[in-house]
Amino acid sequence: MPFLSANLTIDAPLxxxxxxxxxxxxxxxxxxxxxxxxTVWERPIFDEPDHASSAAWLHARLCxxxxxxxxxxxxxxxxxxxxxxxxxxAFDVNRVDDQDWVRRTQSxxxxxxxxxxxxxxxxxxxxxxxxALNIVLDPGLxxxxxxxxxxxxxxxxxxxxxKGGESVIDFGCGSGILAxxxxxxxxxxxxxxxxxx
Numbered sequence: 480m481p482f483l484s485a486n487l488t489i490d491a492p493l494x495x496x497x498x499x500x501x502x503x504x505x506x507x508x509x510x511x512x513x514x515x516x517x518t519v520w521e522r523p524i525f526d527e528p529d530h531a532s533s534a535a536w537l538h539a540r541l542c543x544x545x546x547x548x549x550x551x552x553x554x555x556x557x558x559x560x561x562x563x564x565x566x567x568x569a570f571d572v573n574r575v576d577d578q579d580w581v582r583r584t585q586s587x588x589x590x591x592x593x594x595x596x597x598x599x600x601x602x603x604x605x606x607x608x609x610x611a612l613n614i615v616l617d618p619g620l621x622x623x624x625x626x627x628x629x630x631x632x633x634x635x636x637x638x639x640x641x642k643g644g645e646s647v648i649d650f651g652c653g654s655g656i657l658a659x660x661x662x663x664x665x666x667x668x669x670x671x672x673x674x675x676x
Contacts, residue, residue, distance in 0.1 A: 480546075480547075480577050481547055481574060481575060481576050481577050482507070482544045482545060482546060482547060482574075482575045483544075483545045483546075483547055483549075483551050483572050483573070483574060483575070484542055484543070484544055484545075484572065484573045484574075484575050485506075485542070485543045485545055485551050485554065485555060485570050485571075485572050486540065486541070486542050486543075486570060486571050486572075486573070487541050487543075487555070487568050487569065487570035487571075488514045488538055488539070488540050488541075488569075489538070489541060489564075489568070490537070490538060490539075491535060491536050491537055491538060491539050493562060493564060494511055494535070494539045494541070496561075496562040496563065496564075497541060497558060497559075497562045497564065498511060498541065499561075499562075500557075500558035500559070500560075500561035500562040501541065501543045501554070501555075501558040503557075503558070503561055504554045504555075504557040504558040504561060505545060505546070505549045505554045505557075506543040506544060506545050506554065506558075507544050507545070507546065508543070508544045509541055509542065509543045509544070510541070510542040510544075511535075511539050511540070511541055512539070512540045512542070513535070513536040513538075513539070513540070514536065514537075514538035514539055514540040515536060515537060515538055520537060520538075522536055522537060543555075544575065547574075551570075551572050555568055555570055584618075585601065585603055585618075588601045588618045588624060588626075589601070589604065590604050590606065590607050591624075591625035591626060591631075592607070593625060593631055593635065594634070594635055596611050596612055596638075597611065597612045597614070597634060597638055597660065597664075598611045598612070598614065599613075599614045599616070599624065599625030599634075599656065600613050600614065600615050600616075601615075601616070601617065601618055602615050602617050612660075612663045612664065614659050614660055614663065616654055616655075616656060616659070618654070621653040621654040621655075621673075621675075622651075622653035622654065623652070623653035623654035623656035623657070624654065624656070625656065630656060630657070633657050634656070634657065634660050637657065637660050637661055637664055638660075638664055641661060641664045641665050641666055642665065643665035643666075643667075644665065644666070644667050645661070645665070645666045645667065645668075646666065646667060646669070646670075647661040647666045647668070647669040647670070648669075648670050648672065649661070649669060649670065649671040649672065650672050651672070651673055651674075652671030652672055652673045653673060653675075655671040657669075657671075658670065658671040
């Protein structure tokens with residue numbers, strides 16, 4: 480099923496209200512990104528608890544996915560009113576044709592060489608080194624695909640630290656990658672705990 484992608488730029492303090500309003504007005508999803516990315520005004524945000532600003536960026540780019548049977552102008556106007564934004568909002572519209580989204584997502588994940596003997600391998604790939612310790616998983620919505628620096632650092636730490644026979648808790652486990660790695664590295668027991676189904 481094709482969709483229409485409505486793209487608009489707004490000031491960061493309006494992001495939450497406009498995102499909620501777009502969903503209420505008929506959008507099926509809204510992606511938020513830094514409108515100033517790649518410019519001198521780009522601001523890296525790490526979502527730290529003591530961050531001085533409640534707004535992620537100075538300006539946000541909203542990309543609302545809207546069913547083709549809806550009038551995009553009416554959706555944007557309704558959302559603007561719901562969010563309490565004055566004036567008109569400039570936006571552009573692109574068509575998003577239906578695709579094999581699973582295959583497209585899979586194409587983004589390739590085997591990750593984490594250490595000399597440890598690989599993270601998506602299940603649809605053959606392990607590059609069959610003799611390595613290969614963590615085979617299905618990257619998806621859960622955190623823990625082996626591409627994020629924190630996951631890689633934890634995997635390296637596990638490899639350096641585990642001697643064999645340990646019990647490990649992977650708290651906030653996401654995909655369970657650290658628990659799986661711990662078992663492959665010699666832990667006797669590993670428990671993965673998460674609150675997100």
